[in-house]
Amino acid sequence: MKRDNLLNVISVLKEKKVIVELTKKQSINVCVIGVGTTGSYIVHDIRGLDCVSKLIIIDPDSVELDNLYRQDYTKIDLYKKKVDVLQERGGKCQIIGLDEMCTDDKELVRICEKYKIDVLIQAGDYPSTRQLSFMTQKAANKLRIPYITNSGYISNVVSLPEFYYPNNEYNFSYKHKIYNEKKIFINVKEKVSSRIVANVGHVIARQLLDYCTNKIPFKYKERGFFDVNKLEWSTDHIE
Template sequence: MFILQDGIFLFKSLDDKKLIIRNYLNGLVIKINYQDSLKDLLCYLKKPRSKGEIITKFSDIKKDNLYRQNYVKSDLNKKKVEVLFERGGRPSIILIDIMCNNSAKIVDLCKEYKIDIVIQAGDYPSTRELAKLTEIAANELNISYVINAGYISNVVSLAEFYYPNNVYDFLYKHEIYKEKRIFTNANNKAQSSIVANVGHIVARQISDYCAGKKPFKYRERVFFDIGALEWRTEKIE
């Protein structure tokens, strides 16, 4: 069951632009851009609620992603691995429902299932932290890996291919912040036609790698400029 901690007070700023959460027991103040859905959720949690009750009450919050990922309404509230496994249709697809929050777990899974390339496409404990763990595991196993940061709001980045134990790696000119995310305020969403390009890039990178070619966009950092409607490329030397 979930319930707000005792001593939590919720306010709205006089200009109606911020939600202000005051935790008087711990002396903490959190200011967040005003969102009706967040206000409603916090009010709903004044009483004990189960995970199922929360999902049912606020299921509409998730539905906008149906138009940006390859899922349909019947897939709501399912785990992605379950949906992909159901659609696989091939015995070579294996369902592994395990949380990987350290590099050792990734190494163990790769050894157990004889995985020879890792594609990171998650965001827990954070996208960058998971990318770092993927790199550590890939280097230990001496296998290549792909870091897919995905998108947030209208910012879409393309996947980055890396060889193991190479000078050019994920941490090369990428910063890892020692902080824990509380929430993400992203009111806008990238168009599905743009986000779909990320999967196409990963497929092409793997195809190039298997054919002994330089993976597509290797040593390039790329994101989509919504304003200019074009991909921006930064070559990493």
């Protein structure tokens, strides 16, 4: 078959969704669910990426006193809606804040379809981080888009963001147990600081850049936590 004819066939198959293009995106639209302790730092890092053209952020909460300095908010942001604060800060991409709570995967699918989302990121904890991760997985599978989950933190121990492709054997549900509980609880000391949690945003920014340049996403098929003593990620590879 001639090259031009082959390209035409591939184009038709993609249009009919027989072939789903999972990689090599020059520009992507991203949705972040939750902009609290981890989500605010995720937004901080990815809003400046050249490969992100639109960033949708979802969160119903306002900035409270106990959010200051641990999350990416300061005194001038007090009592304002978190999505409004981050939208006003702006970035290289268009930022759209949605002051609402996602309670099921159907609502997530509706939002993603409306804004043509290419990557879905879970960074919230309602009704729980685990339940929201499953909800994100379900919505991403329906939409056939990659997704990133964040299991949050226990005290000052922050978990590694995990990148998944849709409808893949390796997914959030695959062998997902709490990572080496003994190691985690040995490291628990105090409430997480901005210095530690900011590393989550760095990882996700790298994962998105890798995805957009057709590389294996950073720390793909690894699970673990940020070791505050060594100041590095302590992870295991998942087979």
